[in-house]
Amino acid sequence: MTEGKILQLVTFKLGNEEFGVDILKVQEINRMMDITRIPNAPEFIEGVINLRGKIIPIVDLRKKLGFGHGNKETEKTTRIIVVELDGLVLGFIVDSVSEVLRIPENTIEPAPSIVGGVDSDYIEGVGKLDNRLLILLELKKLFSCSDRKDIENFEMN
Amino acid sequence: MDEKMSQNEEMKEIIEEFIVESNELIEKAVEDVVRIERNPDDELINGIFRAVHTIKGTSSFLGFNMLSNLSHKAEDVLGRIRKKDMEPDADIADTLLEALDFMKLMIDDIRVKGTESRDVSHTLRKLEFLNKADTRKKIGEILIDEGVISNREREELLEKQKQDGKKLGEIAIEEKLITEKQLSNVLAKQQAHKEEQTIRIDVRKLDELMNLVGELVLGKNRLILLDSLARKGSNNNAMLDTLSDVTNYVEAVTNDLQLAVMRARLVPIGKLFNKIPRLVRDLSGEFKKQIDLKIEGESTELDRSLIEALHDPLIHIIRNSVDHGIEAPAEREKKGKSQKGVLSIKACNEGNQIIVEIFDDGKGINIQTVKDKVKEKGLLSEGELNGMSTREAMGLIFIPGLSTAKKVSNVSGRGVGMDVVKTNIEKMNGQVYIESEEDKWTRLTLKLPLTLAIMRALIVRVNQELFAVPLNTVTELVKLYDGLIKSVDKNEALVLRDMVIPIVDLSKIVDSSESRIDEGYIVVCNIGEKIIGIKAHSVVGQEEVVMKPLGEFLGNINGVGGATIRGDGKVILILDLPAVIEHYGSLRRGFNPTRTFSQISPN
Numbered sequence: 001m002t003e004g005k006i007l008q009l010v011t012f013k014l015g016n017e018e019f020g021v022d023i024l025k026v027q028e029i030n031r032m033m034d035i036t037r038i039p040n041a042p043e044f045i046e047g048v049i050n051l052r053g054k055i056i057p058i059v060d061l062r063k064k065l066g067f068g069h070g071n072k073e074t075e076k077t078t079r080i081i082v083v084e085l086d087g088l089v090l091g092f093i094v095d096s097v098s099e100v101l102r103i104p105e106n107t108i109e110p111a112p113s114i115v116g117g118v119d120s121d122y123i124e125g126v127g128k129l130d131n132r133l134l135i136l137l138e139l140k141k142l143f144s145c146s147d148r149k150d151i152e153n154f155e156m157n
Numbered sequence: 158m159d160e161k162m163s164q165n166e167e168m169k170e171i172i173e174e175f176i177v178e179s180n181e182l183i184e185k186a187v188e189d190v191v192r193i194e195r196n197p198d199d200e201l202i203n204g205i206f207r208a209v210h211t212i213k214g215t216s217s218f219l220g221f222n223m224l225s226n227l228s229h230k231a232e233d234v235l236g237r238i239r240k241k242d243m244e245p246d247a248d249i250a251d252t253l254l255e256a257l258d259f260m261k262l263m264i265d266d267i268r269v270k271g272t273e274s275r276d277v278s279h280t281l282r283k284l285e286f287l288n289k290a291d292t293r294k295k296i297g298e299i300l301i302d303e304g305v306i307s308n309r310e311r312e313e314l315l316e317k318q319k320q321d322g323k324k325l326g327e328i329a330i331e332e333k334l335i336t337e338k339q340l341s342n343v344l345a346k347q348q349a350h351k352e353e354q355t356i357r358i359d360v361r362k363l364d365e366l367m368n369l370v371g372e373l374v375l376g377k378n379r380l381i382l383l384d385s386l387a388r389k390g391s392n393n394n395a396m397l398d399t400l401s402d403v404t405n406y407v408e409a410v411t412n413d414l415q416l417a418v419m420r421a422r423l424v425p426i427g428k429l430f431n432k433i434p435r436l437v438r439d440l441s442g443e444f445k446k447q448i449d450l451k452i453e454g455e456s457t458e459l460d461r462s463l464i465e466a467l468h469d470p471l472i473h474i475i476r477n478s479v480d481h482g483i484e485a486p487a488e489r490e491k492k493g494k495s496q497k498g499v500l501s502i503k504a505c506n507e508g509n510q511i512i513v514e515i516f517d518d519g520k521g522i523n524i525q526t527v528k529d530k531v532k533e534k535g536l537l538s539e540g541e542l543n544g545m546s547t548r549e550a551m552g553l554i555f556i557p558g559l560s561t562a563k564k565v566s567n568v569s570g571r572g573v574g575m576d577v578v579k580t581n582i583e584k585m586n587g588q589v590y591i592e593s594e595e596d597k598w599t600r601l602t603l604k605l606p607l608t609l610a611i612m613r614a615l616i617v618r619v620n621q622e623l624f625a626v627p628l629n630t631v632t633e634l635v636k637l638y639d640g641l642i643k644s645v646d647k648n649e650a651l652v653l654r655d656m657v658i659p660i661v662d663l664s665k666i667v668d669s670s671e672s673r674i675d676e677g678y679i680v681v682c683n684i685g686e687k688i689i690g691i692k693a694h695s696v697v698g699q700e701e702v703v704m705k706p707l708g709e710f711l712g713n714i715n716g717v718g719g720a721t722i723r724g725d726g727k728v729i730l731i732l733d734l735p736a737v738i739e740h741y742g743s744l745r746r747g748f749n750p751t752r753t754f755s756q757i758s759p760n
Contacts, residue, residue: 036728037622038707040715048707048720050728053372055705055720090710143710 005105009127011134012081012094014061019094019135020101020127021081027089029097030080046093051082059092064142065122085140101134103127108136175215176268177357182208183261184431187254191434194250197238202245205253206235212260223273224263230284231256237288252283254435306334360461363422370411370418371611371703375722377411378700380404382725415611419460423607426504426513427455429464429471433502436472440479447486447497448479454504459511459607466585467513467605470578474515474601475500477575482519482599492596494518510629513603522593524550531556551591552687555579583735586612586627586718588684614702614721614731617680617693619663625702625721625731626680626691634696635679651679651690660690661737684734691737704731715739 009020010029035047035058044064048055058080077096082089111123122142127134186208189201209232217225231253238245245253259280263273306314306329317328329335384404387397430452441448483489483498490496503514528542531553542550557576582589587605606612606629614625635641635653642649642660649660658681679690702721707714718733 034727036720036730038711038714038717038730040717041711045711048711048728050722050726053375053722055707055722055728057708057711088708088710090708 006102007105007108009101009103009134009136010081011098011101012079013096013098014065014094017135018098018132019137021083021137021139023100025083025085025139027082027084030082030091032074032078032080032093049080049091051089051091054089056082057090059090059143061092061094064092083139085143088143090143101127101129103129103134111135172219172267174357175219176264179212179215179264180261182212183257183264187257187435188431190245190250190253190257191438193238193245194247197245199239202235202239206232206239209235221263221267221273223275223277224260224267227256227263227277227281227284228260230281230288231260233288234284243287249287252280252287255280256284310334363418363461366418367422370415373411374415374611374701374703377408378723379725380407419607419611420458422461423458424461424464425455426457426459426464426467426511429468430455430502430504433471433475436475437479437500440476444480445485446479446483448483449497449499451499451501452503453501457504457506457511459605463511463585463605463607466581467603470581470603471513471515473574473578475502478515478517478519478599482517482521484520507604511605511607513605514600515603516598516600518598521595521597521599522551522554522591523595527551527553551593554591555589580735583684586629588630611701611703614700615680616697616700616723616729617678617691618695618697619693623697623723623727623729624663624693625700625729626682627718627731627734628699630682630684630734631680632683632688633681635681635690637677637679637692641679651681653681656688658688658690660692662692663732663737664692682734684738687738689734689738691732702731 008023010023010026011018011020013019030051033049035049037047038045041047044060046058046060048057050056075095079094079097080091081094081097082091107129108125108127111126122138124136124138127136186205189205192198193201193205209228213225213228213232216222216228234249234253237243238249243249256277259275259277263275266273266275314328314332314334317332330337330340381404384400387400391397433452434450437448437450440446478500483500484492484494486496489498499516499518501514501516503512503516505512524547528545528550531537532539532542536556537553545553554575555578579589582603582605585605587603590602590604591599592602593599613628615628615631616623616625618624635651642651644650649662651658651660658679660679677692677694678696680693680696681688681690700723702723704719705721706719707717716733716737718731718736720728720730723729
């Protein structure tokens with residue numbers, strides 16, 4: 001990791017954990033909206049929304065990351081973060097969005113094998129802040145091949 | 158081609174245009190070559206000649222010398238056919254087709270690599286062989302065609318030309334055989350370019366336009382909704398009247414616009430049918446069958462994307478008919494049929510659907526054989542098979558996994574891959590039917606919608622969810638009352654005018670909670686050979702929906718064909734009925750749905 005490079009992250013909360021994603025991947029942040037559920041979809045798919053005429057899948061990040069049972073009551077702070085990954089647009093639900101952080105890249109350490117119940121495959125690293133830890137999510141891994149496999153396996157059943 | 162030139166934007170454009178034009182010309186020429194073999198019609202021959210001539214001219218101008226050389230040689234041969242120096246027999250047609258194939262390959266090369274590289278010496282030699290004598294100057298022929306000079310006069314002119322080496326036209330003027338005006342007319346004819354009232358448009362632009370119209374349709378729906386809400390809420394009001402007027406106006410204009418854009422995307426199915434004669438010709442050679450091909454309804458129009466999607470299934474069906482449908486000449490004679498088998502392909506409009514019919518008078522389908530095969534493969538039990546009607550049994554041909562002929566030939570057998578045909582057609586919201594009489598004939602009927610993007614749907618409510626059912630599959634609605642639904646072998650069924658219709662309870666697929674539907678409607682749908690009823694709590698109404706894919710991330714979700722946005726901005730799912738039936742089928746056989754909706758709590 002080169003020194004002095006600054007990362008800009010959008011940070012958000014899910015339960016007690018604090019997460020960060022690269023700001024360049026984030027397209028927009030929306031308030032909770034009506035979600036249309038999809039029968040037969042993989043478990044972590046919450047449904048689809050209408051984003052200005054486009055239909056976008058919504059992922060329940062809790063289920064996807066495998067902690068909690070998902071489906072926390074929607075609160076005022078609940079947000080949908082819409083990200084774009086190689087042309088793929090999708091949204092995920094978070095409890096609240098905190099802030100945009102600028103942190104030097106060298107404060108980020110590789111993830112220990114298990115962090116906060118999240119499979120470390122999905123973690124790019126852990127950022128040390130003053131007195132807390134920030135989990136940096138690797139969105140591409142989180143929403144790519146394994147999900148496809150899930151979906152494919154599902155169809156086989 | 159030197160670097161600078163190809164980098165030049167203008168040049169690029171010219172080359173691109175050349176590629177598009179040439180591909181079209183070649184496609185048409187291939188079709189015509191197959192035709193002249195049977196029927197050496199002057200107009201057809203002239204058409205092929207002009208096509209090859211145009212390609213020759215442009216390619217030499219653009220510096221594609223190999224292509225130009227090949228087309229030049231082909232043109233010479235065609236010139237001789239045109240002058241009736243020779244009859245276009247099978248050999249000549251073969252050579253011409255070979256040359257045209259190479260020309261197409263070269264053009265593909267140019268598109269991909271910017272230059273052509275093919276070893277065509279063999280084809281060139283064949284063409285030269287056919288072309289022993291020199292061809293004569295074209296201008297003389299045109300003058301004869303036009304009736305300006307006689308054959309004898311042209312001979313004289315050619316003699317003179319050999320002496321003084323001038324252009325034939327010039328000599329003709331000197332000889333006062335023709336006027337200058339006539340000459341310029343003829344020269345213009347030589348260009349053979351008919352000016353047409355059409356322009357080429359990139360399909361992407363049309364798609365974009367279609368998308369925008371789709372959005373507009375949604376906007377229109379919202380406006381209609383708003384209008385009806387506003388009128389419900391208050392009494393007479395001049396402003397509301399104006400709103401209604403505007404709404405009606407926008408509705409009418411949007412509908413017209415939608416239709417107009419849709420029409421712009423329609424292309425005649427002939428574009429697809431044109432390839433069939435060549436295919437059948439090649440196949441009948443391969444399988445030593447004699448086939449009389451009949452094609453009707455080439456001018457029937459349908460959406461471009463459908464034409465593309467229809468290509469593979471149609472070719473598959475035709476291959477099946479030639480390979481396994483129509484018998485060898487000797488076998489046919491034994492059966493008392495004429496040696497030549499009939500393969501007829503028809504297209505026509507029926508309402509806002511397109512019907513494509515593929516008929517052959519071959520050996521038909523032996524239902525018992527099909528049943529045996531299904532049993533042998535363990536796809537269905539004997540009991541299930543015995544209880545089937547002829548019609549249902551015929552539909553067995555579409556069951557996946559019936560494939561047997563892999564080892565027999567590289568061409569699929571009847572029943573092989575028919576499930577793929579069915580799946581492809583159903584993907585387009587279409588339907589496939591098969592009818593057959595053993596030893597007599599087989600008829601496959603494909604029903605397709607005019608377009609994919611916009612369709613009419615019936616909106617139904619199951620529990621709290623709304624779903625759209627493609628309207629072209631809905632045949633009727635039956636109001637639910639106590640005792641209407643009978644239990645047949647633990648499954649629910651509805652008896653409607655002597656038909657037993659199995660019932661699909663969507664709420665079971667959709668939700669894990671056991672909420673039975675005791676009131677509401679049954680939506681009777683007809684998909685291919687199957688009729689099913691779908692239980693719904695209520696029917697909201699008919700709506701025009703714009704089909705939107707669920708996106709790459711979600712991929713294919715079983716039972717859901719796509720989604721659409723309703724007037725109020727909410728997303729509703731469009732049911733994929735064939736998949737629902739399959740899913741339902743697996744439920745019936747005792748599999749539980751592996752997943753159901755989870756509860757969510759929208760605010």
